Amino acid sequence: MIRWLVGLIGLGLAATSALAADPVMIGVGYLGVAGTRSTLSLVEQPAENDGVAGARLAIEDNNTTGKFLNQRFVLEERRIKEGEDAVQAATDLAARNGFIIADLPADALLKVSDALRDRGTLLFNAGAIDERLREADCRANVIHTAPTRAMLADALGQYLVWKQWKRWLLVVGSHDEDKLFADALRRTATRFGAKIVQERSFEDKGGARRTDSGVTLIQRQMPVFTQQAPAYDVLVAADESEVFGAYLPYRTWDPRPVAGSAGLVPRSWDASQDQWGAIQMQNRFVKLNARRMTALDMQVWTAVRMIGEATSRTNSGDVKKVTDFIKGPDFSVAAFKGTKLTLRDWNLQLRQPILLVDGRMVVSVSPQEGFLHQVSELDTLGYDRPESKCKLK
Amino acid sequence: MSSSCDYNDAALPPPLAGEGWGEGVSASDNLLEERTLTRIASIDAMRPPPQAGEVKPTRSGILRLWRVGLLSGLALAAAPAHAFIAYVSNEKSNTVSVIDTDSWTVTKTIKVGQRPRGIDFTRDGKFVMVAVGDDDTIQMIDAKTQAVVDSLPSGPDPELFAQDAAGKILYVANENDNTVTVIDLEKRARLGDIQVGVEPEGMTISPDGKTLINTSETTNMAHFIDTSSRQIVANVLVDARPRFAEFKHDASELWVSSEIGGTVSIIDPRRHEVTGKVNFEIPGLRKEAIQPVGIGMTKDDKTAFIALGPANRVAVVDTATRKVTKYLLVGQRVWHMAFTPDEKYLLTTNGVSNDVSVIDVAAQKVIKTIQVGELPWGITIAR
DSSP states (O other), X not given: OHHHHHHHHHHHHHHHHHHHSOOEEEEEEEEEESSOOOOSSGGGOOOTTTTXXXXXXXXXXXXXXXTTTTEEEEEEEEEEOTTOOHHHHHHHHHTTOSEEXXXXXXXXXXXXXXXXXXXXOEEEEOSOOOGGGTTTTOOTTEEEOXXXXXXXXHHHHHHXXXXXXXXXXXXXXXXXXXXXXXXXXXXXXXXXXXXXXXXXXXXXXXXXXXXXXXXXXHHHHHHHHHTTOXXXXXXXXXXXXXXXXXXOTTTSSSOOOEEESSSBEEESOOTTOOTTTHHHHHHHHHHHHSSOOOHHHHHHHHHHHHHHHHHHHHTOOOHHHHHHHHHSTTOOEEOSSSSEEOEETTTTEEOOOEEEEOSSXXXXXXXXXTOOBSSOGXXXXXXXXXXXXOOOO | OOOOBSSSSSOOOOOBTTTBSSSOOOOOHHHHHHHHHHHHHHHHHHSOOOOTTOOOOOHHHHHHHHHHHHHHHHHHHHSOOOOOEEEEEETTTTEEEEEETTTTEEEEEEEOSSSEEEEEXXXXXXXXXXXXXXXXXXXXXXXXXXXXXEEEOOOSSEEEEEEOTTSOEEEEEEGGGTEEEEEETTTTEEEEEEEOSSSEEEEEEOTTSSEEEEEETXXXXXXXXXXXXXXXXXXXXXXXXXXXXXXXXXXXXXXXEETTTTEEEEEETTTTEEEEEEOOOOTTSOGGGOOOOOEEEOTTSSEEEEEOBTTOEEEEEXXXXXXXXXXXXXSSSEEEEEEOXXXXXXXXXXXXXXXXXXXXXXXXXXXXXXXXSSSEEEEEEOO
16 A cells, blocks of 8 residues: 555656656748649649648657657748748748758758858758759758759669660750759769760740640650660650650650659659658658658658757757757668668768659669678769868858 | 779679679779679678687587587487477568478468568467558467467557566557557457557567567657556667567566667666667678667577678677677578577578578577568567
C-alpha cells in the first residue's frame, strides 16, 4: 500500500514537473512563391501546396519526437505573389523564426540570404537546383537540400553509361534553364565517357499545353523532329520548361528510349519510392495531405527534419547552437534513401542518392555500383571539392 | 589541384548490364588500369580482408584443428545432435520456410499473408507468430501442422513484436501510426495502444518483464515503457534509425542497433543512459554500407553477434571490451538471426541473396548456406 502511494506521488511529481516547464519553441518559416507552373502531363501538375506539404509533415514528425524532449515546432507559411518583395517577406518571417525554408528562384534567394546574414537566421534552399548557388554565389547561411543540375545529370549519366547506352541524342529547349541542364548533361557525358552524337534544339513557339486534339498533332510532329539522327542509343531531353519533353517517349523516329526531362527522369524523390522504410513516410504523407509526395515536398521535409535532428541531438532550440551542429562534422540525417545524408562542408550542399524514375516506378538509384570515390560515393554526383569555386562567407 | 575522383581522368568502364565487369570497352591503357582497380575494389567488397588478430594457422595448429574436427565429427556420428526447427519469414515471397537443423534443408514452405517480417514462437512453443505487415495482422502458424490457423488484431502494418515472460501479452510495433499495440494473446483481443515516437520498430522486453523497449526509427529513440502502467518512463536518444533492441540476459545492458547511424548503442537500463557504443570498420568497405540491424547475445552475455546489413557480414563483439573481434562473411544484406537452443549454431537471414547462413558459434565460422524464399527477413527457432 505504501509502495503504491509512493509510486502515485512519484508519478504525480513527474507529471507536474513535465507540465511546469514550458516547451522550447522552435519557429520554422516557409517562404515560397504563389501559383504553380503548368506541366505537359496533367498528372504531374503540382498541387498548390507543393513543397509546404512536406514541411507540415516534418513539423508533425518533429513534434512527435519533440514531446519526449519538451520541444515544440511551429510552422509559419508565407507565399509571395508576383512583384512582391522576397526580402521583405523573409525579414518579416525572420522576426519570429530562426530557420527559414525557401523555395525561391536563385536571384531572390541570394537577395534574401544577404539581407538575413547579420541576423543569424539559417536558410534552407529546398527548391533551386542552380549550380551557381553552390559555386560562385554560395553563402555561409544557406544550406541546400535540393540537389543540383549536375547531381541530377550525373545520376542519370552513370546509369546510362552502366547500361551501355553511351551514344546520346541531346535535345535542348530554348529557355535558359533548359540550356543550363544541357550544360550539366554535356559535362556528365565528358566525365563518364558518353558521346553526344548530335544536338538539336526545340524552339518554344508558345501555345497552350492543354488542347482538345493535341495528341494527333504531336504524333505527327515528334517523329519528324527526331528523324535522320546519327546512330544513337538514347535520346536525352533538356526541357525543364515543360515545352516538349513529355511528347517524346514512344514518338521518336527511331525506336529509342528517352531520358532526362522525360522518360527516365532523375529526381531527389518520387511517390513510387518504397525502399528503405519509405513506405511509412509515404503513407504518413498521403494521410496528412490527401495526395502523393513530390521531390519538392521531400526536399522541404528533409530541411525541416534536419532542424529537428539537430535540436534533439543538441537538446536545444538555440539557432546558433543548432546551426553549428548542422554544419559540424557529426551531423547526418536519415531520409529513407538507404544511407545517411551529410553536408558537403565546402558549400553546404546535402549529399544524397538520386532516384531514376519513369513515372510509375523507381528504375534505379545512383550513384551506380563501381563509381568509386575516396570520401563518399555520393560525391561522384555533381561538382566535387577540388572543382568547387565556392568560398563560404 | 589533384582530382579526388577515381574516374576523372578517364571514363569509367561500365559493365554490360547484368554481366558484371566482363567484356567492357577498351580505349586506353589508363582505362584498363582503372578497370583493374575497380575490379579489385568490387572483389574486396565481396571477400573480407584478413582481420586483425586472425592468425594464419601453423602446421601443428592445422593438425590440431583437424583432430578436433575429426573428434567432433566422431561425436556427431556417435550421438546425432538434437534437431531443431527454424522458421524463416520471406518478405517478398509471402511465405515462411521451415528448416530442419539436422539435415540443414528446407522441409516445408508455408504460404502466409503479405510481407511477412517479424516472427517468433509463442512461449508455450505451440504456435509461430508472423507479422504480415501489408495485411495489417499477425498470423499464427500451428507448429504441429505447420499451417496458418489464426490471426491477431495487431493494428496497421505490424513489423516486430515482443511478448511478456508468461506469454500472455503481446506488444506490437505499428510503424504507420506511431503506436505500440497491446494484445491479449489468450483472448486474441486488443487491449490498448501506447503512443511512441515516429516509426516504431524494434521491440524487446526486459528479463524481469517489467520494462518494454520500443525503438522509433525517425525519432531515433529507445522508449522505456513500464509494462504495468503502460506509460513511457524514459526516452534515450541513440544514433539514426534504431532498428533492433536486445537485453543482456543479466539485464545489465540494453543494446540498440542504429541502421543509418552505423553503430550499436549500449544503454544502462537503470540510469537510462548510453554508456558506450560499438563501432564498426571493415577495410575496403565504405562506411555507409555498414548498417547494423539484428543482434544476438550468447547466454553467458560474453559475446554479441551483430548483423551488418549490406556489409554482408556479422560482427562478433566481445561484450567486455565492446570491440569487434571478428567479421564473418555471410550472404547479402543480412537482417536478423537466431541461435539454436543449444547455442551451437546461429542462423542469419540474408535478404538480397535469398539464403540463410549457418554460423558455428564456438568456431565463429560460417559452415553452411541454405536457400530459402525471396528476401528472407526474420527467423525463430523452436525452443
